Amino acid sequence: EQPLIKLKPQRTVSRELVNLDGLWKFSLAFGPNDTAQPWTAPLPKGLECPVPASYNDIFVDPEIHNHVGWVYYQRDVIVPKGWSQEEYLLRAESATHHGRIYVNDRLVAEHVGGYTPFEADITNVVTAGEKFRLTIAVNNELTHETIPPGKITIGEATGRRIQTYQHDFYNYAGLARSVWLYSVPRQHIQDITVVTDVQENNGLIHYDVKVSNNTSGQVKITVLDEDGAAVSGATGANGTVKINSVKLWQPGAAYLYQFQASIVDSNGKLVDTYSVATGVRTVKVSGKKFLINDKPFYFTGFGKHEDTAIRGKGHDQAYMVHDFQLMHWIGANSFRTSHYPYAEEVMDFADRNGIVVIDETPAVGLNLGMSISGSTTVHTWSQENINNNTREAHKQALRELVSRDKNHASVVMWSIANEPASAEDGAREYFEPLTKMARKLDPTRPITFANVGGATSQLDKIADLFDVTCINRYFGWYSQTGDLAEAEAALEKELQGWQDKFDRPIIMTEYGADTLAGLHSVLGLPWSEEFQTQMLDMYHRVFDRFEAMAGEHVWNFADFQTSLGIYRVDGNKKGVFTRNRQPKAAAHSLRARWTKLHTSS
Ligand code: GCB
Structure with missing residues (x-):
């Protein structure tokens, strides 16, 4: 049986590696019913797109930015002539969300799921020493049966296809991670x-x-x-x-x-x-404690995103190293890969830096009743919405995540989903098989999911299937807006409910307030840097009253781009750092708290 995801390509005395990053020819497909086969010939001269990068913000063209459907990347590649006795493979670290690899006219690999790698063995397709035309087609469409889910509608006036989805971060697409050609010996x-x-x-x-x-x-x-x-x-x-x-x-x-x-x-x-x-280490949940090497571990850090200006979700070493430097500076010992698996380089770097990771699948937005502009009465877990096919896609995403990341010391817990509709009927039927599968795939790590506001300890139907209570809460922001006294009481009640329900650790996996860097308010009004600081301080006061609290991950590490909406001004501004990584005032108060927590423990 072939392993689901092969080992990350490595140069060793027996293996060689050719990196295919750089500028590739680029073109949009013209429509969903496009019968042209652009991979069978050189792409027209014109656009070139960097790999790795999301393509959306590279060009100054709304047509490309808003494109829904296939795009094509193309370049020439030569298989090194010394490889005649080897096997050789192409590997794309990610293609959001559906990728096809063509060697000359031939389809050699296809993969659905935007944040895990896939490969093609081309040993019998191209001879060592020969040049070939490599085309990678990438499709960004999300439907109710993909992970993450989404919906495509047709513009009434324009006839244009419009992609919507339940998560707020922008649906960046393309080849956001490296592409490789590598060799392995015949026996390998x-x-x-x-x-x-x-x-x-x-x-x-x-x-x-x-x-x-x-x-x-x-x-x-x-x-x-x-x-x-x-x-x-x-x-x-x-x-x-x-x-x-x-x-x-x-x-x-x-x-x-x-x-x-x-x-x-x-x-x-x-x-x-x-x-x-x-890394040799143990992980265990025991009563209210999350133990790493048998010592209680308190998570401090963030939910993050792979998100930077121009590159979108493109992996970038400079940002990666800088982000880790900032996490170190601020006293963060951990982060969650909200809301999808991150580039493998990030996981390696976390291992080398002693940063603890909650590793999340791309299952975000399994929640149709949720809408920040008003509530709806749809049924999330139903044939026409999130159904058995969606669950199969979710299972596959989970298998691929565990298969890829199982050896990382930094990964201490799997997060199966973010904010699913866990209070709705059908949630348990959907999640029980997934939790069973996760435990079978990896009996050594605890599992969790990030619970959505409103799915309280009384209403949630699935939390007992997991090991650690992770909740995302926005008291003081989406509810009790600006009223920190009311918010404090609500938060206190919420935590009490969870602590009474389960004898196990609680991690606040999201809490935060949109904050416009540079906006100040002596009254501490929402959107100001003062408000963000005061709100986080209030949460911390409450956390410290609960024995079961095992961690705090602020939403978000940095400001990030979102889909359009009247609730977002050039993106989500809940970052403790701006999109280009400048600290807001709250960064300093977090730093004071977290560095003190870690020196006293
Ligand atoms: C959430 C989501 C996160 C959003 C955040 C927000 O609950 O998990 O993806 O970005 O709220 O800022 O609304």
């Missing part, structure tokens, strides 16, 4: 799973290595410490390796071993090798 490692444990002073790595069917060689394991010294080893495709006097991976103090798996032939010759950076 297909997948590696590591699970770590600690016994007294020693670390254990339980492992499972999957190799290609044709493999005749033996699997050998070597574990190297950060100085490159071999500290443990084993033979065989699965088993346990022990590290004496282990250095643990700790929040804020990462330590990573290299778990090196190799295939060695009968003459002792190395056939293939691949390394997984492995």
Whole structure:
């Protein structure tokens, strides 16, 4: 059986890697019924689009910005001539939300789901040393049966297709992450799973290595410490390796071993090798505590977004490093990948930086009754809305997330969805199979979902299926607007309800207020920097009264772009930093609280 998602391409002594990022030719498809096959010929001369980047804000063209449907990216690629004895694959780290890869005229891979990678083995399609035309088609449409869901309507006057969706962040699309061509030996490692444990002073790595069917060689394991010294080893495709006097991976103090798996032939010759950076740590929920390495962990940090000006959701190393620097500066020890899996580079970087991650699927907006401009009376969990096909797509997204991110020490919990309609009839039937699947895919990490305001401890129908109570609340903003005394009472009541209901940790996974950087108010009126600060302070006062509180993630790390709407002025302004990462006043009060929390614990 082929692993669902292959190991992130790595250059090792047995594997080579060609990065295909850069400027690609770019073109829109003309319509949904377009019968043209643009991949069969060079795209017309004209537009070039950078990869990685969302295409929407690159061009000064509303037609492109608002496009609904397929777009095409194209470039020439040469398979290195030295690869004639190897297998070689193309890999797109993401194509939002539906991608097709064509080599010359031929379709070689197709994938639905915008935030996880997919590949094509092209060994038998192109000869080593030859040039080929690579076209990647990307479609941004969201329907009630995709994850995330959305809806396409037809403009009455224009006949134009209009995409709407229930989440507020903008539906950026395109090739927002890297594209690779890479080689693996004929006999190769297909997948590696590591699970770590600690016994007294020693670390254990339980492992499972999957190799290609044709493999005749033996699997050998070597574990190297950060100085490159071999500290443990084993033979065989699965088993346990022990590290004496282990250095643990700790929040804020990462330590990573290299778990090196190799295939060695009968003459002792190395056939293939691949390394997984492995942090040894344990995660457990015990009563009201979230334990990392058996110590209570209190989450401080943010719900984030992959979002920057011009690039949209394009992965950018400068922003990534800077964002982590800012998290460190402000005393954030963690973040949630709201509301979709982030670039794999971000997960690697979190591992190396000791930042803890709640890893979320792209299941956002499974909630049709929710609308910030007024309430509706639709039924979310129904054949015409979120139905069994949606759930199948959701299951697939979950499988791919776990398959991709299972080896990251930084990932301590899976978030199955953001703000589903968990108080509506049908929610339990929808979620129970998903929670079962998540536990089967990964019995080692707790699971959660981010509960929506209104689905209180009395009304919610699914929270008992999960391990940790994560709630998103906006008392003082969407309700009790501007009235922090009323909001405080409401928040207190809400937390009391959850604490009484379950003997387990509670994390506030969203709380915040839209804040226009530079707007000040001596009265602390909404939208001002003073209000944001005062509102967060109020939440913190309340959190500190509850024993079950295990964390606080402010919404959001930075301002981000949204779909159009009268509630948003050039995007969502709940950032503690502006879109270009300047601190608002609240950044300083958060910093004071969080750095103190961490020095006193
Ligand atoms: C929420 C959503 C988040 C929104 C936020 C807001 O509850 O989970 O995606 O951006 O509220 O600011 O309205």
